[in-house]
Amino acid sequence: MPLSRQQLIEALGRVAQGDQAAFAAVYAATSLKLYGIVVRILGRRDLADEVLQEVYVRVWQSAVDYDAATSSPITWLATIARNRALDEAKRKTMVSLEERPELLQLPGDDDPSANLEEMEERRRLYACLNELEPEKKEIVLLVYHYGLTREEIARRLNRPVPTVKTWLRRSLEQIKACLGQ
Amino acid sequence: MTEDDDIDGLAAEYVLGSLDPSERVAVDVRRRSDRALADAIRGWERRLGPLSWRTPEVEPPPHLFEAILKKIAAPRSAEVVFLRRHAKRWRGIAAAATAIAACLGLTVGWFLYERIAEPPLLVAELYRAAGTSTADEIMHPAFVVSVDLNACTITARPVTAQPRPGRNYQLWIMRQGVPAPESLGVLSGPEPLTAACPVPIAPPTLLNATLAVSQEPDGGSTTGTPTGPFAFLGKLMAVDRTAEGKSR
Numbered sequence: 043m044p045l046s047r048q049q050l051i052e053a054l055g056r057v058a059q060g061d062q063a064a065f066a067a068v069y070a071a072t073s074l075k076l077y078g079i080v081v082r083i084l085g086r087r088d089l090a091d092e093v094l095q096e097v098y099v100r101v102w103q104s105a106v107d108y109d110a111a112t113s114s115p116i117t118w119l120a121t122i123a124r125n126r127a128l129d130e131a132k133r134k135t136m137v138s139l140e141e142r143p144e145l146l147q148l149p150g151d152d153d154p155s156a157n158l159e160e161m162e163e164r165r166r167l168y169a170c171l172n173e174l175e176p177e178k179k180e181i182v183l184l185v186y187h188y189g190l191t192r193e194e195i196a197r198r199l200n201r202p203v204p205t206v207k208t209w210l211r212r213s214l215e216q217i218k219a220c221l222g223q
Numbered sequence: 224m225t226e227d228d229d230i231d232g233l234a235a236e237y238v239l240g241s242l243d244p245s246e247r248v249a250v251d252v253r254r255r256s257d258r259a260l261a262d263a264i265r266g267w268e269r270r271l272g273p274l275s276w277r278t279p280e281v282e283p284p285p286h287l288f289e290a291i292l293k294k295i296a297a298p299r300s301a302e303v304v305f306l307r308r309h310a311k312r313w314r315g316i317a318a319a320a321t322a323i324a325a326c327l328g329l330t331v332g333w334f335l336y337e338r339i340a341e342p343p344l345l346v347a348e349l350y351r352a353a354g355t356s357t358a359d360e361i362m363h364p365a366f367v368v369s370v371d372l373n374a375c376t377i378t379a380r381p382v383t384a385q386p387r388p389g390r391n392y393q394l395w396i397m398r399q400g401v402p403a404p405e406s407l408g409v410l411s412g413p414e415p416l417t418a419a420c421p422v423p424i425a426p427p428t429l430l431n432a433t434l435a436v437s438q439e440p441d442g443g444s445t446t447g448t449p450t451g452p453f454a455f456l457g458k459l460m461a462v463d464r465t466a467e468g469k470s471r
Binding site: 065078114 | 229231232235236239240241242243244247265267268269270271272273274275276277278279280281282283284287288290291292294295458
């Protein structure tokens, strides 16, 4: 069941107090998204199942640390999921992107639960991504969504690893400068 | 450790996900004591966060939530939550108090921790961090490390790791607040290695500590630090002794 940003913030506040009903509401509102994130990085459902459990146990234990003033609730949750999935993915799997090219598409701006502030943040980030050369943009998205290392990107593109590192850092600097923050 | 002076670039790549496993672990360790790096990571999490908002949703299996509830209902998890809530309050008190008062708060906190928490069993599975994994290495860890806080011992057992002539495996631990890896000893054959816990022992710094194995010449590193990249990595996690007993 979707929760607005404010409802999610309030629910996390109750989770921090040990409220299991609020925890169930957070799970219902976010588990499809977080499972989507970990499945995409890991490429294996069996691993994703384990990781998602650990992610929500972490959410339960860490909700007390969430600060709405410093990050949006979904970014905070997604960061926990991505970090745990990346830790796992780095040692386990390599996803075949050729099988799932749709994941490279930038999604549209049609999320009904997003508020105006979130939509604006997203629009600005995508505008900055679109200022990168197409190949660089693709690399940034490949890495973000699949956690590919520089070595894996280098093999894929048949380029030296230092070149890939330079590309990544310059692209990220460009995104930061474009966002102006 | 991470020899990368471009802190913002390193943080950006960490959040993006492009670091190799040993670099990632090194950043995980360094961010705990390097405020600039930790701040830079938070900045990049905020900048790139919107990319994850629109990730295609996938429905998890229905039994997962029940499994999660069982995990958070376990007494040990409840203790951890209790401790974290109180730790936050202690941090707040400590921030406003003098150094002496802060030390006192820590002492009281530690006393309370010992009173309410039975020392947990901590376990880490170490997998290959660099190079190509064999099928066996994908299915099974190279080493399993367990920490028994009652006996205050750390035991490492080779599982799929194979001895290499002229090389030893050396076990290291990287703990929160300790900037450099600490050696726990050398594994020279198929026998397990048992080491004493690092002193001073403090379970909160062992929870989520990273264990790593490097390959060293006979007898281990003579420099006190790993002489090459970590070959195997894993994180210490608390294990529910009750659940573990039932599964056997």
